[in-house]
Amino acid sequence: xxxxxxxxxxxxxxxxxxxxxxxxxxxxxxxxxxxxxxxxxxxxxxxxxxxxxxxxxxxxxxxxxxxxxxxxxxxxxxxxxxxxxxxxxxxxxxxxxxxxxxxxxxxxxxxxxxxxxxxxxxxxxxxxxxxxxxxxxxxxxxxxxxxxxxxxxxxxxxxxxxxxxxxxxxxxxxxxxxxxxxxxxxxxxxxxxxxxxxxxxxxxxxxxxxxxxxxxxxxxxxxxxxxxxxxxxxxxxxxxxxxxxxxxxxxxxxxxxxxxxxxxxxxxxxxxxxxxxxxxxxxxxxxxxxxxxxxxxxxxxxxxxxxxxxxxxxxxxxxxxxxxxxxxxxxxxxxxxxxxxxxxxxxxxxxxxxxxxxxxxxxxxxxxxxxxxxxxxxxxxxxxxxxxxxxxxxxxxxxxxxxxxxxxxxxxxxxxxxxxxxxxxxxxxxxxxxxxxxxxxxxxxxxxxxxxxxxxxxxxxxxxxxxxxxxxxxxxxxxxxxxxxxxxxxxxxxxxxxxxxxxxxxxxxxxxxxxxxxxxxxxxxxxxxxxxxxxxxxxxxxxxxxxxxxxxxxxxxxxxxxxxxxxxxxxxxxxxxxxxxxxxxxxxxxxxxxxxxxxxxxxxxxxxxxxxxxxxxxxxxxxxxxxxxxxxxxxxxxxxxxxxxxxxxxxxxxxxxxxxxxxxxxxxxxxxxxxxxxxxxxxxxxxxxxxxxxxxxxxxxxxxxxxxxxxxxxxxxxxxxxxxxxxxxxxxxxxxxxxxxxxxxxxxxxxxxxxxxxxxxxxxxxxxxxxxxxxxxxxxxxxxxxxxxxxxxxxxxxxxxxxxxxxxxxxxxxxxxxxxxxxxxx
RNA sequence: GCCGAGAUGGCGGAACUGGUAUACGCGCUGGUCUCAAAAACCAGUGAUCGCAAGAUCGUGAGGGUUCGAUUCCCUCUCUCGGCACCA
Numbered sequence: 001x002x003x004x005x006x007x008x009x010x011x012x013x014x015x016x017x018x019x020x021x022x023x024x025x026x027x028x029x030x031x032x033x034x035x036x037x038x039x040x041x042x043x044x045x046x047x048x049x050x051x052x053x054x055x056x057x058x059x060x061x062x063x064x065x066x067x068x069x070x071x072x073x074x075x076x077x078x079x080x081x082x083x084x085x086x087x088x089x090x091x092x093x094x095x096x097x098x099x100x101x102x103x104x105x106x107x108x109x110x111x112x113x114x115x116x117x118x119x120x121x122x123x124x125x126x127x128x129x130x131x132x133x134x135x136x137x138x139x140x141x142x143x144x145x146x147x148x149x150x151x152x153x154x155x156x157x158x159x160x161x162x163x164x165x166x167x168x169x170x171x172x173x174x175x176x177x178x179x180x181x182x183x184x185x186x187x188x189x190x191x192x193x194x195x196x197x198x199x200x201x202x203x204x205x206x207x208x209x210x211x212x213x214x215x216x217x218x219x220x221x222x223x224x225x226x227x228x229x230x231x232x233x234x235x236x237x238x239x240x241x242x243x244x245x246x247x248x249x250x251x252x253x254x255x256x257x258x259x260x261x262x263x264x265x266x267x268x269x270x271x272x273x274x275x276x277x278x279x280x281x282x283x284x285x286x287x288x289x290x291x292x293x294x295x296x297x298x299x300x301x302x303x304x305x306x307x308x309x310x311x312x313x314x315x316x317x318x319x320x321x322x323x324x325x326x327x328x329x330x331x332x333x334x335x336x337x338x339x340x341x342x343x344x345x346x347x348x349x350x351x352x353x354x355x356x357x358x359x360x361x362x363x364x365x366x367x368x369x370x371x372x373x374x375x376x377x378x379x380x381x382x383x384x385x386x387x388x389x390x391x392x393x394x395x396x397x398x399x400x401x402x403x404x405x406x407x408x409x410x411x412x413x414x415x416x417x418x419x420x421x422x423x424x425x426x427x428x429x430x431x432x433x434x435x436x437x438x439x440x441x442x443x444x445x446x447x448x449x450x451x452x453x454x455x456x457x458x459x460x461x462x463x464x465x466x467x468x469x470x471x472x473x474x475x476x477x478x479x480x481x482x483x484x485x486x487x488x489x490x491x492x493x494x495x496x497x498x499x500x501x502x503x504x505x506x507x508x509x510x511x512x513x514x515x516x517x518x519x520x521x522x523x524x525x526x527x528x529x530x531x532x533x534x535x536x537x538x539x540x541x542x543x544x545x546x547x548x549x550x551x552x553x554x555x556x557x558x559x560x561x562x563x564x565x566x567x568x569x570x571x572x573x574x575x576x577x578x579x580x581x582x583x584x585x586x587x588x589x590x591x592x593x594x595x596x597x598x599x600x601x602x603x604x605x606x607x608x609x610x611x612x613x614x615x616x617x618x619x620x621x622x623x624x625x626x627x628x629x630x631x632x633x634x635x636x637x638x639x640x641x642x643x644x645x646x647x648x649x650x651x652x653x654x655x656x657x658x659x660x661x662x663x664x665x666x667x668x669x670x671x672x673x674x675x676x677x678x679x680x681x682x683x684x685x686x687x688x689x690x691x692x693x694x695x696x697x698x699x700x701x702x703x704x705x706x707x708x709x710x711x712x713x714x715x716x717x718x719x720x721x722x723x724x725x726x727x728x729x730x731x732x733x734x735x736x737x738x739x740x741x742x743x744x745x746x747x748x749x750x751x752x753x754x755x756x757x758x759x760x761x762x763x764x765x766x767x768x769x770x771x772x773x774x775x776x777x778x779x780x781x782x783x784x785x786x787x788x789x790x791x792x793x794x795x796x797x798x799x800x801x802x803x804x805x806x807x808x809x810x811x812x813x814x815x816x817x818x819x820x821x822x823x824x825x826x
Numbered sequence: 827g828c829c830g831a832g833a834u835g836g837c838g839g840a841a842c843u844g845g846u847a848u849a850c851g852c853g854c855u856g857g858u859c860u861c862a863a864a865a866a867c868c869a870g871u872g873a874u875c876g877c878a879a880g881a882u883c884g885u886g887a888g889g890g891u892u893c894g895a896u897u898c899c900c901u902c903u904c905u906c907g908g909c910a911c912c913a
Contacts, residue, residue: 002866216907219830223909230913248913261913304911329911339913347827348911422912543908613851614838618831620906622838627852634851636866676842686840689850696850768846773894775846813893819845823893 001606001636002643008603012732016114024748025068025076025119029529033073037530038064039509039569041538041546045080045105045127049112051578051585051611051623052539054595058608059575059617059684060537061118065728066678068119069752075530076119077512079126080106083134084501085163085179088434092466098434099462102129112596116604117731119748124515128504129434133511135457136521137503138439140553142450143560145440149195152448157427159187165431166191168500169424170224170545178545192438192497193425196552200225200421202566203551212571214618220543226422231406233340233415235260235313237324240271244313244324247335247420250345251409252402254317255390256363257340258353261306261325263332264289269309272324278310282326289328304329304352315340316414317405318391327352335420343380350380363389364398426549428500433466433473435498443485443492452486458494472496505546506553509533509568527563536569543574573682576620578611585623593623605730606632612729613688634692635733638726641698642737646719649712659710661759663697667718668759670694674725675752688729694722721753765817769794771803772823783817794820 003011019025040060043053064076087098087105094101106127113120126133144150158167162182166189171178196203204225207218230249237244246260262269264286273279285307306327313324329348330339343353343360353360360374364385387393387401396404409415429438437458439451451458461480466473474480474496485492507521513530514523538546547569554568577584580591598607610631615621656664670690677687698718701710720741727734727747738747762783767790769777777799781790791812794800804824811823 214831216830220908223829226909226912228912246913250913327911329913331912334912336913341913346913348913351911420912422909540907616839619839624838624852627838630851633866680842685838686850689840692850766846770845770894773845773892778846811893813845815845819894821845821893 001632002639003636005601005603008605009600011736012115012117012604015732015735016117018735018745019117019119019748020114020122022746023123024746025064025074026121026123027073027075029526030073031529034071035075035530036064036067036072036535037075037533038067038535039077039512039533039537041536041542042079042081042505042508043109044084044086045082045102045109046086047105047108049109049116049595050587051593051595054116054607055578055611055617055621056537056539056575057113057116057118058611059573059682060535061116061608061731062612062678062684062728063535063537063682064119065731065748066752068748069724069728069750071751074119075512076121077124077515078113078118078120078122079124079508079512079515080109080128081501081505081508082106082127082129083435083498083504085165085432085434088432088466091434097463098466099129102127102434115599116595116608119731124512126508126511126515128501128508131457131459132516132518134436134460134504136507136511137436137499138451138456138458139453139521140507140556141499141503142439142453142456144194144556145450147559149198149556150192151195152190152192154188154190156186157189157191159185159189161185163432166427166429168427168502170426170502170548171500191427191429192440192495193427194552196426196549197421197423199552199555200227200423202555203423203548206551206555206567209567210569210572213569214572214574217540217543217547217572217574221548224423224544224548228420230418230420231409231415232336232418233409234316234413235340236316237268237272237311237313239311240268242268242271244268244338245336246338246340247418248340250342250402251406251415252387252390252393252398253342253345253363254315254340254405254409255387255393256342256344256361257315257322258343258359258361259323259325259341260313261327261330261339261341261352262309263330263337264326264328265332266326266330266337268338269326272309272311276310278308282307282309286326304348304355306352306356308356316412317409323358325356325358334422344374344377345380345382347380347382350377361389363387426500426552428503429497430500431472432498433460433464435501436460436503437474437480438495438497438499440495441483441485441492442495443488443490445490446485446487446492449485449487449492455486460498472498474498502545502549506549507557509536509550510557510563521562524562531563532565532567533569535571535573537573537575539577540574547572573617575617576615578621578623580623582622598628602628602632603732605733606635609635609688609730612684614685616685617682634695635730637695637699638722639733639737641695641719642723642740645698645701646716646741647712649716654711656711656714658763660714661762663701663710663714663718664756664759665762666694666697667714667721668755668757670725671721671753672755672760675755678728684729691722691725694718694725698722723747724750724753767794767817768819769797769800770819770821771800773821776800776803787812787814790814790820794822 038060040056064074068074082102087102090101091098128134141150158172160167160177160182162180163177167177167184172184176183204227207221210218228249230247231251232245232247235244235246273282304327306325309324309326311324312321315322341349343349344362345364362374365388366381366385384398387396387398393401393405406417410417437460439458441449441451443449461477464473464477481493481496483492483494510522510527513526517523550568555566557563558566579585583589583591585592610628613631614627673690674687677683701715723734723737734747739745764780765783767779767781769779777797779793779797781793807824809822810825813821
């Protein structure tokens, strides 16, 4: 690069100031224009941006700038996901206020984002910790409460001993806390939940609409929601006169059920064993099981343990009396907490039955092994086959049996066809300070009372002493806790838990549509115009968490009549991680590269170019300082083109000769391919390589191009095109070069060039000649040459003739203007 | 176990709908410039054989379809990610 580091810094600052002053990226609703909403997952303001942010936001910025140049009305906002624990932890450590710490971090990060030259509409900046924002969190909560979608219940919850707070299921990753990796414990607590399961069916079904989402995100959400079709079968228990409900996805195996199993914490256990001779030993067994940590289950193939209760249940299909067991391999959290065991056709039941010498009966015949006897089974047969020993259903294929048996049982009242979901309701209470207060008041007389909508926001009190243990810090703020009941006016106390911060981020994309609206959650017209988000970009770590919650909120808003769509994000791109030395860059590994230090050395443009060129956006990207220099070198070459080869033409260009046509073709090819690469599947790396090719071509022309028979005006046009194409990627330098070329600013709003299809066609075509599929030569012919003449040209070629020597020709295959393959006999 | 993504030179990665495998960049080698170095520029760079022309091999492994396969089909191996005693 011919510029010095200082000059780069000056140029970048100059154009950042220009965009700021002219509000280049500010937009307002304009129904006459086509809108395009580009959004990246907004950052948590930790103080410094990291390479992951730089990558995420650079990709988004290219798309936003590209769409703007294409003439779209582009909304590209940014804000800060500002509530959350790091601020609280920093406050505890440094004895400061989380609010002060957060706003200071926001100032720093805003400056860094500006230094990268991102094309944000800064007028829409928001921070979720502002009361103008979080009052709408409270509003949403109350709307949910009204409709029974926000509720309080006592249950066993995930508890992070290090963060001293509860966690949602989605925040537990492999039995540890998503934030600090501490093993998660279980606690019995009364907490607030959002009824996300109300939308289970829609959340699953609507995934089908999301054609422009990565397959793996769809798959992960499908897994997480976890729908299984099956039958809830009712087993009468004669002793207690209870009905034991078990859930199965294999009703076709019901005739092979030889025992049933309850989870150790199943509610029926107590009545079953009460006062029986087995009571003591069963209780001891349950105690032993319950002290074992949940994480032990993850340790692969541990032995299934169980104990017989001494009682029996009746199989409703054949009135067989079968033993009721308790075992650790049945979980209370899933299904009904009880199963029917079919050892011959379920591997877990098989292992358990063999261990405890329980009876087995085959009911599905393995077509590969039809004569095998129960005694000889080495494993359960879980595949398809013909029903045997199955009463009236014997002889049917089990796929048919599955359906017919289910229908029959439902008709006879032996059970009901049903669906089970893995998805659980969302626990949102957090015993922490730095979050949105839950707008609920507990009155000794009236009970749980919502704060009236006109009294929002319930403000988070400032300057609270936070020690990080012993429940919510708000418990100790008398002025906050003590209040009056909105209903009866009597003394009452406020809820002191705050909301999980994923609540805040579940709807911020709507708030951006009218970020400073003081009357409504967002302006209906503005929301209708800008939504949905056309392009969303963020990390794969939110594949379930944030992306599932946002989908849930959108469906709720649709039910409220706030929006008329059911999915918020049309296209989703999950960018790959940034690695260094083969490992993910992270603070804990100590292998981070500070974007600021790179900007200081190379400037934002070079950093942007490197990060876009080194790998496709979806893939992992390995940090490579040497490749950074390659990006730097390329920008220098583009600069030199403008400096040395862009000049006033000596004369107007007349008719185009062959070299002119060649250059025009290259220019149009570059437009075509760069446009396609950006549009089709985000191939920003190959878009850049295409611009490098055009640069290489242009460098071939000497500084006196006229002497080579190329019109200077066409060289100028090609250079101008190159700078325009490059502008979304490297905006500062391109603005500068644009100005240098004498064009009026700003290149950011210069129309994207279109392809002249005529210029792409060529008079001559290079034909690859293969003999029996092997490359044997290349010939130049006139384009669209008739096959007869093409044959003659091919056979006239010396080299081809030697390869055909003495062979007779079986086939002559032609791919027009591209390839010929001559197939010989032998 | 189930689901998803992937495997191409020394490295990052190209190859549209089956048609010249390795574009573009990094690195490396040689050269120009220089007292020297850096920077910049020029040339070369898949492997093997060959002075050369060229030949043969080559996209994780093995089969198949085809005039022709990195691309389509079958079987398998490995890597990454998600879910998981889920009934």
